[in-house]
Amino acid sequence: xxxxxxxxxxxxxxxxxxxxxxxxxxxxxxxxxxxxxxxxxxxxxxxxxxxxxxxxxxxxxxxxxxxxxxxxxxxxxxxxxxxxxxxxxxxxxxxxxxxxxxxxxxxxxxxxxxxxxxxxxxxxxxxxxxxxxxxxxxxxxxxxxxxxxxxxxxxxxxxxxxxxxxxxxxxxxxxxxxxxxxxxxxxxxxxxxxxxxxxxxxxxxxxxxxxxxxxxxxxxxxxxxxxxxxxxxxxxxxxxxxxxxxxxxxxxxxxxxxxxxxxxxxxxxxxxxxxxxxxxxxxxxxxxxxxxxxxxxxxxxxxxxxxxxxxxxxxxxxxxxxxxxxxxxxxxxxxxxxxxxxxxxx
Ligand code: UD1
Numbered sequence: 001x002x003x004x005x006x007x008x009x010x011x012x013x014x015x016x017x018x019x020x021x022x023x024x025x026x027x028x029x030x031x032x033x034x035x036x037x038x039x040x041x042x043x044x045x046x047x048x049x050x051x052x053x054x055x056x057x058x059x060x061x062x063x064x065x066x067x068x069x070x071x072x073x074x075x076x077x078x079x080x081x082x083x084x085x086x087x088x089x090x091x092x093x094x095x096x097x098x099x100x101x102x103x104x105x106x107x108x109x110x111x112x113x114x115x116x117x118x119x120x121x122x123x124x125x126x127x128x129x130x131x132x133x134x135x136x137x138x139x140x141x142x143x144x145x146x147x148x149x150x151x152x153x154x155x156x157x158x159x160x161x162x163x164x165x166x167x168x169x170x171x172x173x174x175x176x177x178x179x180x181x182x183x184x185x186x187x188x189x190x191x192x193x194x195x196x197x198x199x200x201x202x203x204x205x206x207x208x209x210x211x212x213x214x215x216x217x218x219x220x221x222x223x224x225x226x227x228x229x230x231x232x233x234x235x236x237x238x239x240x241x242x243x244x245x246x247x248x249x250x251x252x253x254x255x256x257x258x259x260x261x262x263x264x265x266x267x268x269x270x271x272x273x274x275x276x277x278x279x280x281x282x283x284x285x286x287x288x289x290x291x292x293x294x295x296x297x298x299x300x301x302x303x304x305x306x307x308x309x310x311x312x313x314x315x316x317x318x319x320x321x322x323x324x325x326x327x328x329x330x331x332x333x334x335x336x337x338x339x340x341x342x343x344x345x346x
Contacts, residue, residue, distance in 0.1 A: 002026045002084040004075065004128075006066060006119065007092030009036040011203040012134065012189070015196055015252040016090060018044045023256065026058050028079055028086055030072070030093065032065045035206050043200045066093055066115030072122040080126075088130035088263075089123060090255060091116065094163075097210055098138075098307060101160035112163035113170075120174055129178075129267075131171070132258055135186040137244075137273065137312060139165040145235075147315035150188070150271050158307055168271065175269040182269065183262040190244035190275030190314050192251045194334035195341035202341030203248075212282065213245075217342040220295045227297060229282050231304035236311065240282035244275035244313040247329035247337070257325035275314025276327045289335040 003020055007013040008029030014036070017027055021044065031038065038061050045055045060078065064071040079086045094112045095101065101108040116133075123129060140148050141155030156162050168186050175182045193213035195202030209215055218224040232239035254274040262268070280288070286297050320326055329337075 001088075002028060002079050002086045004028045004030065004079075004086045004089045005092065006030045006089065007036075007094065007134070008061075008090075009033065009038050009040050010092055011036070011205075012192060012248065012251060013090070013092035014040045014044065014201055015248045016092070016255045018047060018196065018201070019252050019256050020090070021048055021050075021058060026060070026084055028060045028062065028075055030062050030064060030066070030075060032093070033063055036204060038063070040201055040204070047196065047198050047200055065111075066118050067110055069118040069122060072118055073125070076122055076126045076128070086126065086128050088132070088259065089119065089128065090132045090259070091119060092134045094134065096160060098158045098160050099210065101163070102158055105159045108159050108163050112160075113166055116167045116170065120170070124174075129181045130183045130259075130262055132185050132187065132255055132262075133167065133171060135168055135188045135271070136161065136164045137188050137190045137275070137314065139168070139188065142309045145311050147277065147313050148273065149315045150273055150318055172269060175267075180267055183265070183267050184269040185258040185262055186269070186271040187254065187258060188271060188273050189251060190246055190273070190312065192248050193245050194247045194249070194329070194337045196249060197337055197340075199337070199340035199344060202338065204345075212285065213338060216286065216289055216297060217338060219297050219299075220289070220293065220339065221342060225298065227286070227299040228302040229299050230302060230308060232301045233304075234310040236281055238281050238283045240284075241308055242279040242281050242311045242313065243285075244278065245280055245285065245331060245334055246274065246276050246327055247334045250276070250327035250329055254319065254323070254325050254327075257323040261323050270322070272319040272322065273314040273316050274319060275316050277314055277316045278331075279311065279313040280331055285331065285335075288331050289339070292332050292335050293339040295339070
């Protein structure tokens, strides 16, 4: 069976592609390579001990962008020509910088929203109606100190979040128009960090990273002098913000479980939180990283970052009960695996 993975060379896309290949699926991977590189596919292939033949048979890479609908159609056609039509789509492709999204809203609406619209139209045209969508916890309206449930109010405060919540609406509309056909999972991610246990693949953002974990890795490698912690006056145990960090392999497994669940079930649309349900402060994360890896992470406090919330933690009980999925890895594992990957990188 063939699966299309959009954004398949990015952080979450590549780790999920690895698991899909391990399970024996043939992949059609689309990526524009603006924030990743197709070199990761060779590494995945080496982790899986693929021969050159396996690689060319199972991994079909297409460089391009979802804004171009005829390009997407070409990818679907190419699978049909090989007699292995695409039967499901894992849709990771998208832009994700909050700051940039507010500065360049058209760019974000075009890439994230129009890109998804083009993808859905092509899927429908090809009678492919199973979709796993990369949504985000960022779509929730902020709440104080309570774990977030899927039924919480939606209320993003930046353009990036708006594009994700609007895409969810679009997916609901698609489902409603043909309720007997679509199978859709909106997976709302909390904070994925870490890397594959092999140390061969991990998060490799191009340009200057904004998220905490790639910055910790840079400081640990002495590529950046100091980490700036955004505020130590929050109403939390140590004054720094609390997040729900989840090991990238647990997150990838969550996608596989959601796909297997949809495969077995009747047509439906479902939204699920993928997090561990455990909160860790910024300071707690830094201290754990230092301890398990025996490295120094110099930091200083600076003012709060606009748009931050003090406590963002998942209530993951719905995903756990519906999917039978359970995150397995601790914050120590996330720090160890992330460092194993980063320290060998140039
Ligand atoms: C951020 C985005 C979110 C997006 C997610 C994935 C914001 C407000 N939120 O989530 O919409 O879905 O990335 O791309 O941008 N921190 C520091 N110093 C740093 C960087 C981060 O102290 O240099 C702190 C932040 O204040 C936060 C925590 O580390 O408390 C995690 O930050 P980050 O990795 O950017 O993730 P989120 O803010 O949770």
